[in-house]
């Protein structure tokens with residue numbers, strides 16, 4: 001019985017994540033699944049139109065996509081030519097280098113250094 005409730009909640013969480021990926025509210029997917037059924041929540045999610053605006057904004061914030069200055073369509077951040085209008089895009093400035101942490105003595109030990 002406890003495991004059934006656990007599975008129910010876990011699948012409800014998964015449906016909530018699925019809703020988030022489609023640009024909808026996590027809570028909406030989660031509570032529909034929790035109170036009706038995860039399967040029903042998922043099936044409802046299948047028929048939900050993806051919220052393109054939210055998904056696009058997310059991609060812009062992640063810097064996985066950027067807007068073409070000519071046609072304002074989204075293109076991949078690494079693209080050098082817009083796939084919608086063919087405009088040449090200047091390459092993105094490289095991301096700031098990530099902090100490099102010095103190797104710990106334990107790492108040296110496992111790599112066989114003295």
Ligand SMILES: [Zn+2]
Nearest residue numbers: 068071082085
């Ligand atoms: Zn374009």
